[in-house]
Amino acid sequence: QQQVKQSPQSLIVQKGGISIINCAYENTAFDYFPWYQQFPGKGPALLIAIRPDVSEKKEGRFTISFNKSAKQFSLHIMDSQPGDSATYFCAATPRDTGRRALTFGSGTRLQVQP
Amino acid sequence: NAGVMQNPRHLVRRRGQEARLRCSPMKGHSHVYWYRQLPEEGLKFMVYLQKENIIDESGMPKERFSAEFPKEGPSILRIQQVVRGDSAAYFCASSLDRSEAFFGQGTRLTVV
Numbered sequence: 001q002q003q004v005k006q007s008p009q010s011l012i013v014q015k016g017g018i019s020i021i022n023c024a025y026e027n028t029a030f031d032y033f034p035w036y037q038q039f040p041g042k043g044p045a046l047l048i049a050i051r052p053d054v055s056e057k058k059e060g061r062f063t064i065s066f067n068k069s070a071k072q073f074s075l076h077i078m079d080s081q082p083g084d085s086a087t088y089f090c091a092a093t094p095r096d097t098g099r100r101a102l103t104f105g106s107g108t109r110l111q112v113q114p
Numbered sequence: 115n116a117g118v119m120q121n122p123r124h125l126v127r128r129r130g131q132e133a134r135l136r137c138s139p140m141k142g143h144s145h146v147y148w149y150r151q152l153p154e155e156g157l158k159f160m161v162y163l164q165k166e167n168i169i170d171e172s173g174m175p176k177e178r179f180s181a182e183f184p185k186e187g188p189s190i191l192r193i194q195q196v197v198r199g200d201s202a203a204y205f206c207a208s209s210l211d212r213s214e215a216f217f218g219q220g221t222r223l224t225v226v
Contacts, residue, residue: 006156034214043118043205043217044157089156101147101170102215104156 004092006105013112019077021108023090026071030092034102035064035075038087047088048075080112116141118208118218119188126224133193133200135221139208146189147215148181151203163189196225 005024013019023033034049050057050064050073057064063076077084087109091102119138127133139146144165149157159173163183174181178196183189193200203222207215 036217041219043219045217046214049214101159101162101173102149102157103159104149106156107154 004090004103004105006090006108008108009106010109011111013080013110015080015082015112015114017080017112019080019084019110019112020074021088021090021110022072022074023092023105024070024072025092025103027092027094027103028071029094030103032093033064033066033073034091034093035062036089036091036104038089038107044089077110080110082112082114085110085112118206118216120204120206120218120221122221123219124222124224126226127196128226129197130195133196133223133225135191135193135204135206135223136188137191137206137208137218138188139206140210140216143208143210143216145209145211145215146183147207147209148189148191149205149207151205151220153202157205160191193223196223198225201225 007022035047036044037047038044048059048062048064050066052068055066061078066073087107089107090105093102121136146163148160151157161174161181162170166185178194180192201224203220205217205220207217209215
């Protein structure tokens, strides 16, 4: 019930295209959904996050879409650039019950071709 | 304000030795989390600590692994009698109360 399923495992997009990564969860106690970007040899860096009271959040070229009834959320990267090439992880964490750790998806390796 | 500092960045240990991984949280952060990342996989939660207290250790293996976050000094993740399966990247994150967590660069442990 703690699992977060992420797809696709890898993604190749042309420069200027839209990258879309999807995640689904089961635990209805989750109420915070961040996305992390990780470059090789580096730690994950928070990219953008959403709470279930909104259906969409946009920050620059990055947009999270959230579907509470379907228990799904996705990351859209508009005008994808070669510098966006990295591994992206979705994550979720429940309401503060003392267990506040993040549950991560398995990751999507994005390659943006010039 | 320095970020989350982890050391060493790379650690090589022979089977049966002990590994000690250190994490200094961001200034003012009293919540520390440890995660393990196996090659080509996502991060798996291990333990959540506040100063001098273990809040949630549900992700820690039952044996050989321990963690502490003393009143003074960094948080330590200790792995006794390491085995090849312990080879992974170990990440520490810190947060201020209920805010977002910031990750360190990780320690890459290789057991030979």
